[in-house]
Structure formats: C-alpha cells, structure tokens
C-alpha cells in the first residue's frame with residue numbers, strides 16, 4: 001500500500017529564528033509513491049531526515065518564490081544528499097532566478113565539490129541537478145501526479161506561486177505566500193487539503209516590537225502581501241475544501257499566543273477540519 005501524506009517540516013513565516021522559534025517553510029509531499037520537497041528553508045535537511053526520508057532518494061524540489069525563508073537551504077540540502085550517496089538526477093522547479101542561486105551555490109562550494117570528486121570519487125553534482133524555470137500552468141505531470149501553478153499575490157514579487165498536487169485519489173493545494181485572492185478558492189476548489197499561510201492579526205503589533213529593527217514598511221509588507229488566519233479560513237470555505245492546515249505562521253514564537261488563538265481566529269469562517277501546523281506534523285491523505 002502506498003502512503004500518501006504531507007509533512008510540514010517548517011511552519012514559521014519569515015526568515016528570522018529566535019529562542020523557542022519553529023523553523024521557516026519547508027514541506028514534504030508524498031503522493032503516488034513520489035516525494036516532492038516544496039520549499040527549502042533553513043532546517044529542511046533535518047526536517048526530511050526526521051521524516052525518515054533517505055536523502056539519496058531526493059529527486060524533485062519545487063520552490064514557490066525567491067524569499068529566503070523558502071530557499072535558503074536549497075543548495076546545502078542537495079549537497080548533503082550528494083555526500084549522503086545521491087547519484088541520481090534532481091530537478092529543481094522554481095521561479096526565474098533560481099538558476100542564479102544554484103550557480104552561485106556551486107561557485108561558493110567549488111573547492112569542496114572538486115575535492116570530493118577527485119579525492120572520494122563522487123559523481124559530479126553539477127551533472128545531477130537540473131533547473132526548470134516555472135510559470136503559471138503545468139509544472140510537471142508524472143506517474144499519475146499532476147502539479148500545476150498559479151501566480152499568487154505577494155508583492156513586490158511577480159514570480160510567486162501557489163501549487164496544486166493532484167492524483168486520481170487526492171488533491172492538495174499549497175497557497176505559497178500570498179494576500180487573499182479569489183483565484184486561490186477556484187484553484188483549490190473541492191481539494192482534500194489546503195495548506196495556507198496565516199497571520200494572527202492581534203499579535204502583529206507585539207511582533208513588530210520584538211523584531212526591533214523593522215519600520216512601518218515591514219507592517220505594510222505584511223498587510224499587502226500576506227493573509228490573516230480568518231481570511232485563509234474564508235478562502236478555504238469558498239473553495240469547499242475538506243481540511244485547512246495553517247502554516248507559515250506569523251507570529252510563531254510568541255508564547256502569549258498558541259493553537260487556541262489560531263482556532264479562535266478561524267471560528268465561524270470555515271466548516272471543515274482545521275489543523276494548526278507545527279514543525280514535523282504529518283497529515284495523512
């Protein structure tokens with residue numbers, strides 16, 4: 001029997017980590033026997049290991065947009081998989097610019113990579129990795145799994161995407177980072193599971209104070225580029241999804257706020273099952 005599940009490896013919104021903090025955005029989708037890593041923030045390698053995934057089986061990575069809390073550990077993940085025995089191809093599906101990141105990563109690690117090929121007889125990592133720049137539409141279709149993308153609303157970025165993962169039996173949608181958009185309700189229509197980013201409105205002023213070096217610009221960015229939990233719930237309700245999992249939580253490290261507050265924020269807006277994400281949670285499909 002094939003297992004089908006989504007593991008939220010990192011559920012924190014934004015790149016900063018502090019004592020008591022969860023980790024930024026990374027996810028593992030396992031559908032129809034395929035393992036897809038969706039976003040690769042700091043901690044993705046540890047998160048995959050904790051899910052019991054042998055790194056040599058890394059084959060498919062999808063990146064939603066070029067904010068560091070979604071791809072900072074992409075290179076280190078692939079490099080670690082390589083030193084852990086990877087000898088098969090890895091394809092990175094990501095926005096324009098991901099190729100520049102990968103070339104830069106290879107350049108930064110050239111001494112080590114050349115040494116390990118020469119001294120340890122490793123295959124050339126540069127030959128194993130393939131980059132596919134994505135746009136709205138089909139990302140890939142393979143062995144009964146269809147992955148499609150729409151542009152979401154995450155200014156000032158333009159190449160920023162939500163993804164749909166569909167098989168004959170399961171449909172999961174990942175919002176990416178986005179302001180509320182009606183297109184996402186259509187995209188996620190009838191899905192088994194919507195993983196949506198979320199902010200807790202009441203907690204933002206205290207978060208601004210804790211960050212300490214942001215200006216009004218940071219608050220303005222949150223408001224125009226992200227979604228409050230209650231709006232995520234409304235999107236889920238309009239889409240008629242069975243389950244809504246909140247992730248990319250802002251804030252994620254304020255002990256004053258917990259699961260109950262997220263649930264309260266969504267109360268009365270969504271009739272389905274609500275899951276408040278945490279690092280390492282496995283959601284069976």
Ligand SMILES: [Zn+2]
Nearest residue numbers: 014067069177
């Ligand atoms: Zn983010």
Ligand SMILES: [Zn+2]
Nearest residue numbers: 065067154177
């Ligand atoms: Zn972002």
